Amino acid sequence: MSADKMLEKTNRINLLFDFYQNLLTEKQQTYLKFYFQDDYSLGEIAEQFQISRQAIYEHIKRAEHVLEQYENKLHLVANFIDRNELLNQLNDHIMDLKENKQMTNIINKIKSIDEI
Structure with a gap:
């Protein structure tokens, strides 16, 4: 993914997060904040929470999907x-x-x- 596309995606997720964060689980909120707002790598987050990098990746992808679902329904x-x-x-x-x-x-x- 190009740097421009990644920045665009990060900005979109952060905007969605601003609107819908309270609808996410505490764990989803935490992982998204670390990854998209604090710019931690998957490995750094995994180390912090003592779970696999793959598990962090899956939690983040699932949370992104949930944010997009909320936006598709609510259009905020x-x-x-x-x-x-x-x-x-x-x-x-x-x-x-x-x-x-x-x-x-x-x-x-x-x-x-x-x-x-």
């Missing part, structure tokens, strides 16, 4: 991305028109809701 990440894109377009349009600052403030408040 897709809706978040779409909403932010539309808000950015609206903000750009307002800035182009040099419209009312109150509208820009409202847009910024809407954006901040997702950041909490």
Whole structure:
């Protein structure tokens, strides 16, 4: 897998994790955090938890699959991305028109809701 593809996958998993982490088991959360957020290798995680590298790999793959299943059903990440894109377009349009600052403030408040 190319470096760009791996980065893209890591970013996607991290975004899915942000939305759905509470729906994962504690073990799935821990392994995903170590692997995708802390950049531990499979071997390092296996050593830390005293299980095989293959077992870590399987836990991570299963957790990735679960995250994708949640997204396929709930669409929270897709809706978040779409909403932010539309808000950015609206903000750009307002800035182009040099419209009312109150509208820009409202847009910024809407954006901040997702950041909490």
